[in-house]
Amino acid sequence: MATFLLIIIYLAFISLGLPDSLLGAAWPVMQGDLGAPLETAGLLFMTIACGTIISSLISGRILKRYGTGKVTFVSVLMTAVALLGFHFAPSIVWLMVCAVPLGLGAGAVDTGLNDYVAVNYKARHMSWLHCFWGVGATLGPIIMAQFISGDSSSSWRNGYFLIAAIQFALVIILFFTLPLWKKVKVKRNDRLLEEIDELKDVINEKETNTKPLQTKGVKWALTTFFFYCGVEATVGLWGSSFLVNIKGISVATAAGWISFYYAGITVGRLITGFITYKVTNRTLIRWGQLIALSGAIILVLPLPSAFSFVGFIIVGLGLAPIFPCMLHETPTRFGKKHSQTIMGYQMAFAYTGTTFMPPLLGFMASQMTIGIFPIVIVIFAVAMLLSSEKLNIILGRKNAY
Template sequence: MFSILLPIIYIAFISLGLPDSLIGSAWPAMHETLNVPVSYAGIITMTISVGTVISSLAAGFLSKKFRASTITAASILLTAIALLGFSIFNSFTIIWLLALPYGLGAGAIDATLNNYVAIHYASKHMSWLHAFWGIGASLSPYIMGFALTNQHNWQLGYKIIGIIQLIITLIIVISFPQWRKVEHTQSETTLTDNLKEPMTITTKKPIRTIKGIIPALLTFIAYAAVEQTSGLWASTFFVSSRHISIDIAAMFASLFYIGITVGRLISGFVADYFTDRQLIHIGMFSALLGTILLFIPYQITALFGLLVIGLGCAPVFPSLIHATPTTFGKKNSQSIMGFQMASSYLGTTFLPPLFGIISSQLSTSYFPLYIFIFVIIMIITSYKIPFSQFSNK
């Protein structure tokens, strides 16, 4: 039954990735249509992040009331409705309001599945699971670029993605019998129990006193800053600082997500030959190399640098997640996972918008420096994490 359910989880992660890169690729055109400053992208993304945090924290409560399959389908449907709303309205205020359900739809899936995969699957499965998120995140900038090139209409891009989300919702609904079958076997009951387990603290020690937890949380914050700032602002950086046309920049902004997707597929195949710690540090130093390439004032090096940053980011997040039970112990992993996801959302909520403020006051040319700072922070804090301290416990 695991082999039947796992592809369904993969499909859910495709739907999770599809909306994530849309704002960044569409914003150079969106802010002109909406007649708002370029920095207002931060308002939208912060609202999306708030919705994601709310639904993540509510995932434990919701899973007591509804099946995991129902929560998944409802979450994807909510995102689809928000995306279709983006495709209809030209008002920034309405789009800002729609950003909340946009985020609410994503959080529950992310919060309930990561800990299960970390405990019950090998590292390669975590990488492949998040690669499917990358597939969704890679496709949407191309779709948006197509809409901008052929129709000069960013709303068409949102409409297409919204329809795709509706199709994925239908797939999940059709698969409901498979989810019910899973609940009737002992091994799959373990899956259901894990999905229904709320994010409560199981350790008697305060979280802050657990060895390595503060560096781990800082690493998640820094990683979120690198990933989300790259995804949100790369297209704008290409247009304003590297003088690439809006439609081409929207398409090439997907290089970052292509890098993540390809990198995670590769990581899955080589994960048996490397530890989580090794994969994390290989990825971080690759991201550092890509960031350095962004400083070179040529279009081709900027585009290639973004790709390399994506390749570098690829193994970092899945390996950090997968290492949680061996770093902090299985009895602590559920609560620690909640704190790690919250830290990631904290970085996602505040740090990409912070660059929007910086760029509005100074210039988007500071984009490489901003990414560079957080890559360095990520590397330094990761070396303070005591990986595998519970590997034999």
Template sequence: MYSLLLAIIYIAFISLGLPDSLVGAGWPVMHQDLGVPVAFAGIITMIIAGGTIASSLASERATRRLGAGWVTAISVGMTAAALVGFSTSSAFWMLCLWAIPYGLGAGAVDAALNNYVALHYAARHMNWLHSFWGVGASISPFIMSYALTSDMGWTGAYLTIGVAQAGLTLVLLLSLPLWGRARPAPEPDPADVAGEVGQARAHVPLANALRIPGVPLVLTAFFAYCALESTAILWASTYLVSERAVVPATAAAFASLFLLGITAGRFLTGLFADRAGDRQLIRGGFLTVAAGIVLIALPVGTDMLALAGLVIAGLGCAPIYPAIIHSTPVNFGRRSSQAIIGIQMAAAYTGSTLAPPLFGALSSATGMWTFPAMLGVLVALGLLMSERFNRLVARRERPAELAGQRR
């Protein structure tokens, strides 16, 4: 039962990634068919992002009331309905309408699944599961490409993935009896969490969660990481072409390698994640990204260092997101983890949504040369906040260790 449910969750993580690249991959054709400007893609993504943030914040209450299995099944079902709705849309306003359940479903399932895995499975599975998200995100552009070169059109790509999501919804509904049987990961030592956190109430309101010591630090680090990742994905190719005179085809290939580096890096990290521990993975990830950014920024005659730096930065990004999520139950208590992971998801979506357009505005005023500087500021902020949190945890653990020695 344990292995069967884990396999279903792996499939669910692939499905999480499948829709994420569809709008970007199909928009060059979609906006022409719908008769709207290219810039209108931002309206769709903003509606989706707003829904994901709202449902992430509400996920704790929904999961406590319905359970992780039901929240996952309902959310995937909403996403499936939205994708099928996209495939039937003949006007832009229809896309905007269907983007609402799309975003609401995506945020809720992300928070519910991440918390469930953090509570019930080892760190290696958290890394491998997020690697499978990358698999889904990498597959969907190929589905869109095939649809655009065949008689299916962009609507066919949305219908194909929508039907696949509907099939997964059925599987999730059939698997509901398994969700309560999964054996939890070992309970963290009480010395690892603050006493008041371990005694969290049945429901943790947003204001209370934000007052838990260390939560603002983790949220800021998570925001910085997701802002860094999304900015690099969107602007790396443009920077390489405009500032380093890289051939556009080469720049596009290496920009895609940044995302592939994250996917492959998460798979490799899973091999040693349990031994290394979440704190070391987060620290090492940020430091590796910093090394990659230095290579990107070096003013040398060859562009090979910048290209290599982009790949290294992608590998460094790999363990940060899974490790922050997986460490939440240990850092803040199992009862509070769903509420805090929901807030973390909201911080992640906020960073991913706001940072790329903000850098676009900055680069328009100052030049694309500020790209590595922007990444450097974000990685420094993430590393600083995570290290401050580690010192807070160390101070929290010291009295418990002394008490254990006296006993």
């Protein structure tokens, strides 16, 4: 029963990733069909991300009151309705309206399922959970590419309709599996013993009464999260527009290439789950940042278009281990006493980077050219690397490499 519910949770995380990559893949066609300026995609993306932040902040109380199963069911229903709204939306205004429930639903699903898996399943399942998000994010552009490859400028609507149909199918599955959420209680006694051991560790750590934000190195960790999500979200949203407008790639091919970027993240996280047995989190974070930076540099260089394809894949592979390894490293870096609070701050800064950095590039591109895209990605990646290395210096080398 627990295994069956875990499969449902993985399916829900695939559905969480599906719409995340759709807007960037479809925007080159949507822009012309709706007669919207380039930077409008950034505003839509910001609206979705703001909804995600809001729902994440209030989801704790909602989850305690209604339970993870019901909240997940309602949240996925909200995203399905929102995606269907994208299909029918006659103007940018209606897209903005539909973006609100899309973000609200996504944030609640993200928070609820992460918490449920952390409490009820072994730690390794958290790594696979984020891998399945990548599966959804990879499939999104692939599905959209099948529709926008046609001659119709409104073909993107059919892509959103299919994704909405997939979400509604998951809603039906979630409805009929609601009783499972209360029945699955995985190794509660073992979990209680683990929490007792963790409490002993906290007592033995001789931690001070320092507030979480005053803990040594926290601000640099938050900065790293901010720029990481700045890179990940900006590449996903504007990569396709860069390929179409600067490299002269067709919109369908560009969407397909971006799907390989998400595939790089997905495969990279799958591999990371195995090599964490031999390699430390800090080493994976550092090498991931260097690999992502090298991929961004390839995009900057005046090379044939095929190298852009390679560059996107390398960026995705580099980004893969950074986010989950940084989350997992939190208690080691800052102690268990404040780890939950600091984890919340890190997620907030991650969503903030997702919210503001892609629209910033959109605004800059509207004033200049989308050709600045790879340069901005390099700047974000360098800032992420420097912030992370500054954090390592502050914390010392005691748990490293």
